[in-house]
Amino acid sequence: MKIRILGCHGSDLSQPGKTSSVVFRSMGFVINDALLLDAGTAASGLTLEEQQRIRYVVLSHLHLDHIKELPALAVNLGGLIDHQIVVAGLQSILNGLKAHIFNNIVLPDFFVLPTPRRPIFRELALEPHRPHMFGELKITAIPVDHSVPSVGFIVEDGQSSWVLSGDTYATEALWVRAAALSNLKMACIETSFPDEMTELAQTSKHLTPRLLAREFDKLKNPHLPLYAYHLKPAFRERIIDQLAALDLPTLDVLHEGQVITL
C-alpha cells in the first residue's frame, strides 16, 4: 500500500524564506493513487493527470481543513472524466456537504451536475464499525471524540493495515479495533496543540503530545511505527520539541511530500 502525504497539518501556512507558497497544508492523504483520505489538500497538491486517477474520497468529518479542496476537484474534473468519484462519509457529513457547500449558493451541487444521471460525485454513506471496500482497500470508520461527528479509520489491503485517529480527543473503540489486527503496520495520531494548551485541546477535542502518548499506549504495541500529524502550524516547533521529549522511540512527525509504503 502506498500512502502519499499531500497535507498533514491542522491548517495551511507558508514559511518565510521558502520558495513554495505553502509549506504546511491541511489534511489530505492519497492511497494507491486512487483514494483520497480527507480533502483539505487535494487539487492544489495533485496534477490534473493525478486528479483524474482519483476514484474515491473518504472524509473523516466536515471541518473545513478536511474538505476544503473537494470543490476544486469537481471543478477541475467536470467534463473531463468518464467515471464518477465516490464521496464517502457518515450520512451526517454527506448531508452537511450538500447543505453547506454544494448547496447551489456557495457552489453548484456536484452530486447532481453536470447531469443528474451522471453527476461527478456519487455519495456513499459509511456505516460506523462496518468495513467498506474501495477497490482493493478495505476501510472501516470508527467514531471518535471530536467537536462534530467524526471518525478515525482503519485501512487494510489484505497484507497490511494502519490506523488514523482523525481529529479526536481521548478515544477507545478505534484502538481496541486496531490492536486486534495482526498485520497492523502504523498508527497516525493527531497532535494539534502543545501541552500547555491542554485546556483548549480538551474543549476543541484535540490531542497534545502528552495526550498522544496516552492514546498510543492503548494500542499496547510500543514497537509500532507512530506518526504525529495535524499539528497546528503556528505551534509546530513547540509541539515537535514536546514530542521529542516523550520516550517513544518509534515516534516521528509526518510531513508534506512524504510517501509511506506498507
Ligand SMILES: [Zn+2]
Ligand atoms: Zn482538522
Ligand SMILES: [Zn+2]
Ligand atoms: Zn476537526
